[in-house]
Amino acid sequence: MEYGRRRQGWRAHGRNFAWLVPLLLLVGIALADFNTGEQFRIVSWIVLVPGTAAAICGVWTTAAFSVVSVVTYVAVDSAWPDQYRAGFADFVLVAVGGLLATLAAAVRVRRERQTLHIQDIAETTRRTVLRPLPSRWAGLEHAGVYLAADEDARVGGDFYDIQPSPHGARVLVGDVQGKGLGAVETAAALLGTFREAGYHEADLVTVAERLETRMLRHRLHTTALGRDDGDRFATAVLIGFPGDTPGMIEVVNFGHEPPLAVGPHGVRELPSGDGVPLGFAELADGVPPVHRVPLTADETLLLVTDGVTEARDAPGCFYPLAREIDRAVMADPRGAEPRRLVRRVRDDVLRHCGGRLDDDTTAFAVRRMTKTTGEAPEGGRLRT
Structure with a gap:
């Protein structure tokens, strides 16, 4: 041609x-x-x-x-x-x-x-929402992979970002209900609020409250414009890496898939989605609580959207994320490195579902940088 x-x-x-x-x-x-x-x-x-x-x-x-x-x-x-x-x-x-x-x-x-x-x-829109991040950013090493269920559109509601701040690095990973430009617009609104509140607010609870407020305001605005977004919501995980306690992290889970701590000794699940999704705080007692959990220097946080855990094979079985990652890390401890980890998730999910994705799929891995941490060669986002 x-x-x-x-x-x-x-x-x-x-x-x-x-x-x-x-x-x-x-x-x-x-x-x-x-x-x-x-x-x-x-x-x-x-x-x-x-x-x-x-x-x-x-x-x-x-x-x-x-x-x-x-x-x-x-x-x-x-x-x-x-x-x-x-x-x-x-x-x-x-x-x-x-x-x-x-x-x-x-x-x-x-x-x-x-x-x-x-x-x-669509690709420009997605890159605007999922801004490029240096592979080593805010004291963290990370890698992320995004696969759109609609290969032609290549847009969806999955999002992630890292925000450095005077109070330590903050990480947000989430999934907006629905697809298309409406979901992308919602993700962009939440990320904009996260980037501002994540930098200025010292308390992670306040950041969580600002995200909830932004979700409500965005929903009211789109509804006033005549769009059918009155019941749109988003699941998300908000992570804080306090600078004064390097062995601990703070986790706020808005009904999202529980993060996994992946290290040379295996996989352990962090606090699950005990809170309601963003936009539904009025149905509960406010935003979800902040959990302080240990995270050792050799452990990597793995955060995924439900496109990973709900990927089905031909008989209809879900992809066993924790089991497969645990098996891979026990066979090769280097598999806990962020780039290797998200690459493994990507390849396993595509193999498990035969390349037929029913939902947008995102895997994001992040860990604290240490003196022995190597730099990823091509930036934090894998090319897919």
């Missing part, structure tokens, strides 16, 4: 070989016509050549094959005696078929360009 991004399936060593398919078909039909009897002429089948080009080549390539097909038809048909020629009717068929194929290629290319443009917008 002569535009933008080309189909990788027809490329080798940087070159596009899609044109070989209609060319081989053209040659094959011409040779076959010479080797069949006069009672079975197949030269008119050459109309398939521009049609095939329209499906896999660009507009100008398709137009070129349309012209070449007409010229080849005339040359091949003229080689037969007059009484055995296919005639003018088949010539018109080949010519009109080439014209229609060129028009079809133009429509396809235009739609593919529009799709690529939409994907670029």
Whole structure:
């Protein structure tokens, strides 16, 4: 294709070989016509050549094959005696078929360009929400991977971020109910509040309260605009890494998947989602409590969204996250490193569900930096 991004399936060593398919078909039909009897002429089948080009080549390539097909038809048909020629009717068929194929290629290319443009917008939107983070940031080493269930849209409600502050680093991982740009907008609103409150507020409870308030305000705003967002909510885990207590972390869980502490001695589950999701604090006694739990220097926090734990295989069994990670770490303690950890989760989930994701899938691993902590080579987010 002569535009933008080309189909990788027809490329080798940087070159596009899609044109070989209609060319081989053209040659094959011409040779076959010479080797069949006069009672079975197949030269008119050459109309398939521009049609095939329209499906896999660009507009100008398709137009070129349309012209070449007409010229080849005339040359091949003229080689037969007059009484055995296919005639003018088949010539018109080949010519009109080439014209229609060129028009079809133009429509396809235009739609593919529009799709690529939409994907670029979606990717830009997602990168705006999930801002790039240095691999070593705010005294933490981290890695994250995001897989969208809708590969064409590549947007969803999963989010994560790290916010350095005078009170220690803060981490937020969450999942907005629903999909599409509405979920992305909600995630952006929550992340904006987290980045401000996470920096200024000394108490993690206050940060949690600010997130709850932001969720309510955002919901009221979208509802006033006439959108059907009145019941939208978000699950999330808010983590604080206090600078004065390096062996402890603070955890506020808004009904989210419980974090896992992964170390060379195995996997242990941190406090579960004992609170209600963001947007539902009025149904409980306020925001969830803050849990102070130990986290040793050789342990990595693994936070995932439900796209990981609810991934199903063919018989319908859920992916056993803790068991699989525990097995991997016991076999190789280096598997607790953030980049290795999220890569393992990504590969295992895709293998478990056969590559068919029913929900957006996010895995985020983070640990305190130490003098022996190595730096990830390409930044915190894995390329998928």
